[in-house]
Amino acid sequence: MGAQGRHIGVAERRARLALRHRLAGAAGAAGPEEVAGSLVALHGTDPATVYLSVGARLTDSRRTVGEVERALYEDRTLVRMHGMRHTVFVFPAGLAAVVHASTGLAVAEKARAALVADVVTGSGGRLTEEWLAEVEASALAALARRGEATVNELVRDEPRLRERFTYGAGRSYESPQTVSSRLMRVLGVEGRVVRGRPLGAWTSSQFRWAVAAPHSGPAPSEARAELMRCWLRACGPASEADLKWWTGWKVTDVRRALAAAGAVAVSLDGGLTGYVADGDEGPVAGPGEPWAALLPGLDPTAMGWQERDWFLAPELRPALFDRSGNVGPTVWWNGRVVGGWAQRADGEVVWRVLDAAGLGREGHDAVAAQADRLSAWLGATRVTPRFRTPLERELAAG
Template identity: 80%
Template sequence: MWGRRRRETGGDGVGEQRRHIGGAERRARLALRHRLAGAWRAADPEEVAGSLVALHGTDPATVYLAVGARLAEAGRTVPELDRALYGDRTLVRMHGMRHTVFVLPTELAAVVHASTGLPIAAKARAGLVKDVTAGSDGRLTEAWLAEVEASALAALARRGQATVNELTGDEPRLREQFIYGAGRSYESAQTVSSRLMRVLGVEGRVVRGRPLGSWTSTQFRWAVAPPHPELPVAEAQRELLHRWLTACGPASEADLKWWTGWKVTEVRRALGAVGAEAVTLDG
């Protein structure tokens, strides 16, 4: 198990003993760091998200439940999250670890994108180009797709936020269809709009905006992603791992590999970069 670095020596001052973290300490650490203990409840959603690094957001209700369990005034959960996500935009909903949607502090978007999103985005982009061109018998080309994409992004920038239906009104070519998985059991007709917006989301170029309906709705408007710097991958991975160990450690390499979606070699490189300390646990 790995935690943050803390050097401890034996009675003779030589060597380094492995620190032991018992079950009671682990529970106490999580209760405080995850804002679950009464006196440690958070003042706002930004504080919750920052304390947990990121909130799982594939199911919209999950974010509200996670925040409501940690706010000092739980009754303010819905309006406060709406303010942070759609008013102040201090929180952003985006694709991140394991190709999953998370809600996280906007200033962390560059770290998440560089540390976890780049290889996923490259694979998603290649798959989109291949499926569109092959599924249309060459009628829809990569150059055609790039032109439609630029037009759609320009329309989205003009609108601020928009549904896919609104964007297809501005750029009708988004309605074009192609056959996915031709000749296979899962063959289906897909629209360019649905696949393109997902890929742009993974690439960090668009983010999910206000839902269509209540806070439990699974249908969202889209918005142009806030700009963020391009970070070196190793630097971003080091920062993300440091934050996660601080919030959730101690953790095993398997825990870290699962949560980040990284390769084992990337996990170990980041552990070395943050100076992680091996510890022992009960059981």
Template identity: 80%
Template sequence: MGGRQRHIGVEGRRARLALRHRLAAQARAKTPEEVAGSLVALHGTDPATVYLAIGARLADAGGTVPEVERALYEERTLVRMHGMRHTVFVFPTGLAAVVHASTGLAIAAKARAGLVKDMVTGSDGRLTAQWLTEVEASALAALARRGQATVGELTRDEPRLKERFTYAAGKSYESLQPVSSRLMRVLGVEGRVVRGRPLGAWTSSQFRWAVAPPHPELPPAEAQSELLRHWLAACGPATEADLKWWTGWRVTDLRRALSAIGAVAVTVDGGATAYVTAGDEEPAAAPEEPWAALLPGLDPTTMGWQERDWYLSPGLRPALFDGSGNVGPTVWWNGRVVGGWAQRPGGEVVWRLLETEDLGQQARAAVEEEAARLSAWLGDTRVTPRFRTPLEKELSA
């Protein structure tokens, strides 16, 4: 695009975030599908994150659990599958083919090659690639017959899944690995199986597996362009570093996709170049009212960008992130992270503001209202984040 680049400052970016991520009261959604469509992807590594992230964005959060279960397991309008950076996400089902072709294929090829190499080496050649092909075909047939199944159930149908091999022989982290867990992960990245209903409550991390619904095979470059278009519409402006981090793609693939969709370069505060979709350079309207939100650990908004200073002060990170870069539960006020929250064993939702400035009584009252709303729909359920952070541990004690 010729001419001088448009500038989108911090306040403009926060306004976009508030409305496009359905966090301001006026932008809240009616259904989980609306939330997922607006965010493109919901982190699914911690099962509770999906429900908490959706509940924070629904106009009526009281029906969050049954509504999410309807979408995931009954109507299958949402699907939990491996995606960017070899991470489990929940996507709108209509994007499954796009995610698979844009991201999953490259990861899947490496995952399968790694499994075969580790399996052959760790079994002294007893377990071969041909053997694996036979076992996976048998396991997939058993899964199709059952509809949904745990790994334990599948091993009863196909006992060869119980076979183990030595991983990293001679290393300090040497271990015996079952074929079953590695194979199901590979099949998941390949888009051949998806996560089904969990065992127990919605907070459980023990899932059944199901055969993936059929989807068209798309050209990878076309799929990358489509995924990038969706994500920039939700999260633009974003820098090249943000985009590379979120997608996990090579720089050459990223730049090709940016060109293919006609992405427009803009500047953001600090002078960096960022990108938006064509026609999205104009200033966004600010939310009608100030807003507060209590977002869960690994929330897709908090984890949406690699360069986060415009909504998260660096001084807050030691309290809100674990040692691997996973964010814990956060408190938001008007487009920026201002603190964290946790749930105590008795069920009480507690929070703390970390910003040094006094945010005022309006902010405190709004956060308290959100904490009460969250506590009401959680009811007797207790949620402990999969990745514990310093502030969450302290508050929950």
């Protein structure tokens, strides 16, 4: 990684964000593949986030729903799968094997061991590891025959998926679970099944499942280096703490990946050390014109770094984040978060500025235009974030 290089201040970090995250007007993307490629990953825990994140960055947001559905379910150029921090993301298809090798394999090994232990222990030994393997093989065969299926459809083909066991017996979090729900999640983490079209509208979280196409990926160390290169090109400079948080890797894996990727150290405000991709040390000019954006809850820009003071004032966090650290819908002006937004029951998109410094009439009008743009393409669709935050709840209630 070499010695610490030049200084990259807040203004340049915001310029990089504006351009590389496709948020400034001239940097808008033509399609969802460009958006996902620029951001590396779109948060997929809340299905609506994928569409809203893409729509905020397309030059023609009216095409958002159709284009995202095409990429996810027809062309398969985007893939919804488990990735960093045990979280569901949408990745460019070409990056799926890299993500799985760098992150998914380790997560899958732990998830598989936990599934077996929980099923056996939680059933009092009634359900065994051999029994689970037999049910799993039967369920996968049924899924292959159907092509795509919901869990309820698979249960009709393999009734043993209905079996229940007790998770966390005797603990405060004790709860009954079905074999089907845990098994499908583990198969997804292992990359053996993928989520298909949802039931109902694009905001639905009830997905069909399909058998995943077999693929071979690079060695985990090579995959971590490649994922690091991709992420630094999108989000650099970033600190070691940012990288550890975003990847969910051990700090030793982060450091090895930084070295293998040839990352270059730079200085950041506050005395921090950051890293950029090799060849990306040069200065980056701003977009040339002010910009505004309304980004959804869990948007990858707002969630991209652990250390966010350079674009989000600490005093705004209680209103814009839930207790688990999930960000809600945010209003942006020239590279910083200035407030939040929500959609009311009648469909109106409403917003509030929490930090008006530097906003002025120009900023107010630009944010209002983005709200009108969002309202126009949402139309009759109503979107409620999966993880609700204090300001979003207040605005939505009217």
